[in-house]
Ligand SMILES: Nc1ncnc2c1ncn2[C@@H]1O[C@H](COP(=O)(O)OP(=O)(O)OP(=O)(O)O)[C@@H](O)[C@H]1O
């Protein structure tokens with residue numbers, strides 16, 4: 001098992017390197033240079049040349065990459081051009097905010113989706129199932145940022161019920177826990193509803209299939225009640241395909257969080273990334289890219305291990 | 318003492334694209350305490366549908382009519398909760414598919430204990446101990462280790478033994494075994510049948526043994542019910558059936574058994590044709606299209622079950638004449 005995990009991590013290294021190379025090239029191809037943005041109105045050719053040299057941007061691209069990689073291997077993610085702070089520091093500062101959104105929406109969403117999909121599959125083609133399917137489909141086809149904007153329009157601008165962005169209110173002198181929570185509701189809801197919709201669809205079809213299996217009949221023949229049949233016997237078999245899917249969709253989930261943070265002006269990693277892209281703050285972009293790559297690899301690994309725990313037929317080699 | 322099981326004009330229809338087609342038609346039979354009754358017929362005759370109807374495990378597309386009296390209580394009108402108390406406790410069932418009937422993600426031990434925990438007021442520890450005993454009884458070597466294994470680690474024969482252990486865990490009065498050995502190879506078949514016979518003798522369990530193998534019937538059963546296209550066509554003791562078969566279908570089945578008789582050079586004669594599908598039931602006697610003795614009357618009018626002699630019935634017009 002340990003050997004398997006080590007092997008998987010080692011295997012992921014070339015992929016991660018590839019991702020960094022591609023990102024590195026892409027951000028340099030995109031028009032607009034950090035030097036121009038940093039200097040703004042003070043831009044002159046001489047100042048630009050000095051700053052370029054200072055930031056190491058005058059060297060050939062491949063050399064810049066290897067310098068960056070060398071620093072990375074020594075644990076140095078570099079300095080942000082704009083904030084003039086270590087990238088690692090900025091990322092760690094933003095991370096808890098993102099984690100809260102991701103955990104609150106995505107994990108809870110998955111638990112709820114598993115439940116909803118199961119109930120839908122059990123009451124297959126009933127009125128409830130049909131209504132839920134239509135609603136799921138609606139949210140599933142909705143981009144998360146679109147839903148985010150919609151929620152802001154309805155609940156902040158029209159109804160004035162909830163704040164439209166930030167983590168706490170700036171007008172209040174001592175914003176408390178309740179205020180913080182109120183700021184979480186809309187971003188979490190936008191992510192929650194969209195993940196529930198997608199996952200409930202998978203869960204429904206997976207559960208439908210499980211409920212037709214022979215072991216379900218055996219469970220009923222033992223005298224198990226329907227709740228036990230669905231949530232003990234069929235459920236554990238039904239979530240197997242979803243676990244793999246979870247690992248695969250992790251990057252998409254994080255990308256969704258990125259848009260949501262931008263819309264709600266929520267100072268997590270998404271917003272940090274977004275601002276970095278706009279100001280061509282290369283070290284932050286690269287730092288977060290590496291971070292996301294590692295999270296994706298680890299997420300897939302966790303999914304694999306979970307799969308093995310749920311399905312005893314899997315063996316790690 | 319009432320019969321363990323009394324089935325009175327059981328009808329099952331399936332909804333296929335909005336129309337109901339009968340899969341089981343007017344089936345009546347009974348099982349005495351301690352008795353083993355065989356239910357035979359070719360593939361697709363409605364044996365499994367009949368057995369699943371008894372315990373109300375048919376899919377929602379099925380419509381069931383009639384009476385299924387288990388120890389005097391009609392299972393078809395029982396509340397769901399009451400029915401669940403009987404399943405696994407009073408009635409145990411073994412299915413045709415040993416490879417897929419166990420839940421792949423749970424340990425054997427948990428799957429056997431579950432039946433006990435659902436019906437008996439005992440601790441998990443006691444249930445575990447009783448499950449180990451049950452595994453021993455069904456002839457599983459190193460039962461303690463097997464308790465900790467998962468279904469995919471066991472062979473088909475072992476899995477079917479586990480299924481028997483699950484079905485027998487609560488000492489049911491009635492065991493329904495739907496082709497318990499069809500999926501297994503011949504030596505394992507013999508062992509499983511022997512095991513079922515021992516269990517029946519030891520606990521006085523009544524058995525409804527579903528099979529299409531008349532050899533198994535001869536070995537195991539007291540009485541036999543022969544089904545064809547959803548109807549009972551002949552019913553009687555094992556001796557009646559083997560030595561005095563009345564219905565041409567029963568005779569056909571008997572002719573299709575290989576005989577270990579060096580002198581008879583006779584070839585096996587399988588019955589020509591196929592069991593009709595639900596949507597294409599022939600008019601009149603359902604066996605008439607395949608019957609070697611078919612008469613004009615057979616093609617228009619369906620015969621009823623005629624009593625040939627004491628507790629020996631046959632659904633054939635030829636048996637009516639004898640009665641007059
Ligand atoms: N859920 C269902 N919906 C529609 N028709 C069904 C359904 N289940 C069974 N049938 C039909 O009912 C008939 C009887 O099937 P059944 O499974 O009882 O046969 P069987 O005698 O058990 O055969 P086998 O020896 O192959 O197990 C078949 O024609 C089958 O196609």
Ligand SMILES: [Mg+2]
Nearest residue numbers: 364365366413
């Ligand atoms: Mg069958």
